[in-house]
Every structure is written in structure tokens, then in C-alpha cells.
Amino acid sequence: MDRRSRMSLALLVSPVGAHPASWLHPESNNAPPTDLGFYQRVAETAERGRFDLFFIADTPAARTDNLHAWSRFPMFMNVLEPVTLLTALAGVTRRIGLGGTVSTSFTEPYNVARQFASLDHLSGGRAAWNVVTSANDYAARNFGHAKLAPHALRYERAGEFVDVVRELWDSWEDDAFVQDRSTGLYFDPAKQHPLHHKGKFFELDGALNVARSPQGHPVIIQAGASDTGQDLAARTAEVVFSSNADVAGARDFYQSLKGRMAQYGRQPEELQVLAGLPVIIGRTDEEAEEKYQALQEMVHPDVGRFRLGSDLELDLSDLPLDEPIPIERIPANANFHKAFFDSIVKMIREEKPTLRELYLRYERGRKTIKGSPARIADVMEAWFTAGAADGFMMQFHVMPGGLEEFVALVIPELQRRGLVREEYEGATLREHLGLARPANVHARVAE
Numbered sequence: 001m002d003r004r005s006r007m008s009l010a011l012l013v014s015p016v017g018a019h020p021a022s023w024l025h026p027e028s029n030n031a032p033p034t035d036l037g038f039y040q041r042v043a044e045t046a047e048r049g050r051f052d053l054f055f056i057a058d059t060p061a062a063r064t065d066n067l068h069a070w071s072r073f074p075m076f077m078n079v080l081e082p083v084t085l086l087t088a089l090a091g092v093t094r095r096i097g098l099g100g101t102v103s104t105s106f107t108e109p110y111n112v113a114r115q116f117a118s119l120d121h122l123s124g125g126r127a128a129w130n131v132v133t134s135a136n137d138y139a140a141r142n143f144g145h146a147k148l149a150p151h152a153l154r155y156e157r158a159g160e161f162v163d164v165v166r167e168l169w170d171s172w173e174d175d176a177f178v179q180d181r182s183t184g185l186y187f188d189p190a191k192q193h194p195l196h197h198k199g200k201f202f203e204l205d206g207a208l209n210v211a212r213s214p215q216g217h218p219v220i221i222q223a224g225a226s227d228t229g230q231d232l233a234a235r236t237a238e239v240v241f242s243s244n245a246d247v248a249g250a251r252d253f254y255q256s257l258k259g260r261m262a263q264y265g266r267q268p269e270e271l272q273v274l275a276g277l278p279v280i281i282g283r284t285d286e287e288a289e290e291k292y293q294a295l296q297e298m299v300h301p302d303v304g305r306f307r308l309g310s311d312l313e314l315d316l317s318d319l320p321l322d323e324p325i326p327i328e329r330i331p332a333n334a335n336f337h338k339a340f341f342d343s344i345v346k347m348i349r350e351e352k353p354t355l356r357e358l359y360l361r362y363e364r365g366r367k368t369i370k371g372s373p374a375r376i377a378d379v380m381e382a383w384f385t386a387g388a389a390d391g392f393m394m395q396f397h398v399m400p401g402g403l404e405e406f407v408a409l410v411i412p413e414l415q416r417r418g419l420v421r422e423e424y425e426g427a428t429l430r431e432h433l434g435l436a437r438p439a440n441v442h443a444r445v446a447e
């Protein structure tokens with residue numbers, strides 16, 4: 001398998017931090033998450049570290065129940081709409097890719113195609129769309145549904161959604177807009193290719209009203225980890241975020257995902273798997289461990305219960321903290337995040353932790369790496385060389401300080417080992433990631 005010699009680096013940015021107690025930490029940013037200044041500082045730091053991608057997760061909903069718990073862990077309660085935020089950042093950054101999440105469950109392909117093509121133009125070819133199907137009923141309730149559609153149906157819609165978006169991005173050939181004063185032609189009519197689509201979920205008859213963007217197609221990201229999620233990713237994604245706690249599990253996922261690509265006529269190098277990697281850096285491994293434990297002690301039990309309970313799709317509020325969750329209470333299957341659900345059930349069955357131990361240990365499939373800069377670099381190198389990841393989606397528990405330490409202490413070590421770039425060489429996100437610019441399907445036919 002042809003792999004690049006350098007790892008890719010993305011940054012998962014959450015205004016309240018990666019850990020359930022991040023925002024309580026005295027060194028964490030505590031400016032309102034609607035303040036552009038925080039994101040600008042973070043993006044500039046990531047650019048200084050020559051990161052490939054600045055990335056925003058999202059869900060179109062605030063939580064409206066159990067506020068006694070969610071008010072202590074304000075995930076997605078006060079967040080900017082991702083494409084709007086990324087557009088503002090396009091103006092104050094120069095090289096870093098700008099990726100944002102938009103769900104396929106609550107909007108139409110035309111909107112998404114137009115938004116990301118616009119972002120790609122405004123950023124000079126740095127846009128990426130994270131395709132998600134959404135994983136909570138709060139979002140469904142904002143769009144006329146009591147509950148999310150079943151998992152399989154959401155993915156079926158997502159598949160058709162992505163196909164339509166990609167076809168819309170090919171509505172115009174690259175050189176359609178000639179703007180030629182001598183002939184009086186603003187565009188070449190032969191280079192418009194309207195889409196006539198009638199599918200199970202969408203019907204369209206038209207063309208995008210914006211020129212083909214610098215990357216041709218903005219980069220497509222995905223994070224679904226279930227079988228269905230992997231199939232969609234193998235067919236359509238160019239970057240996938242994986243969530244594994246150890247190198248063996250990450251390698252299994254990597255091989256499973258890349259192994260599915262051939263059936264869709266794709267080569268393994270057309271998709272990069274970035275392993276989610278939360279890190280805490282200390283001057284020594286002991287200091288990093290102490291920093292982590294200090295955060296763990298700040299997790300309020302209600303937050304622990306509800307965070308775990310929402311991924312387990314189970315009300316844990318009546319259960320004692322210092323006893324294991326009774327096996328018979330576990331739901332038979334999941335509709336939200338199937339992969340996260342499976343990982344919790346596995347921990348309960350195999351290790352029988354108490355509820356408190358479980359919520360403290362549960363990191364949505366990932367496991368924080370704690371240690372000195374050299375140890376963090378060792379772990380990243382080991383995962384990369386073992387074929388468990390093409391790069392990493394970095395998460396920091398204390399922001400922006402954790403990122404600043406990483407850029408100052410770990411990046412130089414990775415550069416010394418030749419594992420990451422010293423300077424940006426390309427201008428677009430595709431160039432950073434070594435992904436080909438897709439040819440317009442209509443132009444290819446005409447050749």
C-alpha cells in the first residue's frame with residue numbers, strides 16, 4: 001500500500017475543550033464561544049505548527065432537558081454555525097484547511113454544495129465538509145421530527161446527498177466563466193452541465209450558481225464508524241476521523257476501511273484516516289498524569305452520568321455511582337453513535353467497571369495520551385509506522401494552552417524525525433493532504 005512518508009495533522013476545535021471539565025480549568029479560554037478572537041488565535045497557532053486542517057464539529061441543536069447536568073458541560077449549547085465561522089476565519093488565515101460539519105439529515109444538497117463551494121472560493125481552496133448523519137434527537141426535533149430517522153435510513157439519505165452535492169460541484173467546467181469583453185460572452189454555455197436528479201430523497205433540476213471552486217470539489221470528511229458508516233466513507237470520503245483507544249484497534253479499523261475501497265473502484269491513498277488523539281503534555285510523564293488527574297477530579301457526577309448515558313442511549317440517573325451498570329439495563333441496540341455505543345457495552349461486559357469508573361474512563365472510543373513531548377511524538381510515530389493512521393485529529397484538554405505547548409514542543413520533535421512538514425508547500429487543502437483535484441466528470445467525457 002502506497003503511504004505518504006509524512007503524517008497529516010488536523011485540529012479538532014471545541015470552544016469548551018475536549019474534556020468534560022476542560023472549561024473549568026483555570027488556564028482554559030473562558031471568553032464567550034461566540035468571540036472570533038479565540039478561534040483566530042487557535043487557527044494562527046495551528047498554522048504556525050503547519051497543521052493541515054482546522055476542524056469544527058457540530059450539531060444543529062441545543063439540549064433542552066436535564067439542564068442541571070448539561071449546564072455543567074456546555075457542549076454545543078453556545079456555538080457558532082460552522083460555515084459562517086470558517087468564512088470569517090478564511091479572511092484571517094492563509095494556509096490552513098478549514099473543515100466544518102453539516103448534517104445530511106436536516107438540509108438539502110443544493111444548500112450544502114453552494115455553502116462549501118463559496119467557502120472554497122473565499123479561502124482560496126481550503127474548504128472541507130464533514131458529512132454526518134447526526135446522532136441525537138434534539139436535532140431531529142428542530143426540523144419537524146420527534147426522533148432521528150433510523151440509522152440505516154439516515155445513511156441511505158447521506159449517500160444520495162453526497163452524490164448530488166458532488167454532481168452540483170461539477171455544474172460548471174473549470175473554465176466556463178470566460179468573462180470575455182471582446183466576444184461579449186460572460187460564460188461559455190457549452191460548459192454548463194445542469195443536473196437532472198430524481199432519487200429516493202431528492203429531486204433537482206438545475207445547476208449551482210457559483211463557478212467550480214479552486215479545489216474542484218471541497219474535501220469530503222466523514223466520521224461514522226459503524227459498518228454502514230464505513231461503507232459510505234469507503235465510497236465517498238477523502239478524510240475519515242477514527243476513534244480507537246489503542247494501536248491494534250486503530251489498525252483493524254484502518255484496514256477494514258481501506259479494504260472496502262476497491263469495491264468502489266478507489267485506491268487506498270485516495271482516503272486518509274486520521275486517528276482521534278487527545279493529548280496532555282507535561283515536562284515529564286508524571287507531570288502530564290497529574291494534569292490529567294486534576295481535570296478528572298473536576299468532572300461533576302451528573303455530567304459523567306449524562307454524557308455516558310446519552311451515548312449508551314440509557315437513563316442512568318437512578319443508578320449508584322460505585323456499582324457496575326446492570327447488564328440487563330443495556331439497550332439491545334443503538335440508533336445514535338453505533339460505534340461509541342458498542343465500545344461502552346464492550347467495556348461494561350469485559351471489565352465490569354463501576355458507573356463512576358466507566359464515565360471517567362469513557363472518551364468516545366479514544367484514550368488520552370499523557371506524557372512528555374518525546375513520549376507524545378513516540379506514540380504518534382508508532383501509530384503512524386504501524387499503519388494504524390495516516391495522521392491525527394489532535395484534541396487538547398486545555399485550550400489554547402495545550403495546542404500552544406504542542407506546537408512549541410512536539411511539532412519540532414516530529415519535524416526533527418521527518419514526520420511532519422516544516423513549511424507549507426501547496427496552497428490548497430488537497431495539496432497539503434496529497435489528494436488529487438477531481439476532474440469535472442463532464443469535461444472528462446468531452447476529451
Ligand SMILES: Cc1cc2nc3c(=O)[nH]c(=O)nc-3n(C[C@H](O)[C@H](O)[C@H](O)COP(=O)(O)O)c2cc1C
Pocket residue numbers: 056057058059101103131132133134135222223224225226227228229230241242243276336337338339340
Ligand atoms: C470522531 C467522530 C466525530 C463525529 N462528529 C460529529 C459531529 O460533529 N456532528 C454530528 O452530528 N455527528 C458527528 N459524528 C457522528 C457520525 O458522523 C455519525 O452520524 C454517527 O456516529 C453515527 O454513525 P456511526 O454509527 O456510523 O458511527 C461523529 C462521529 C465520530 C466517530
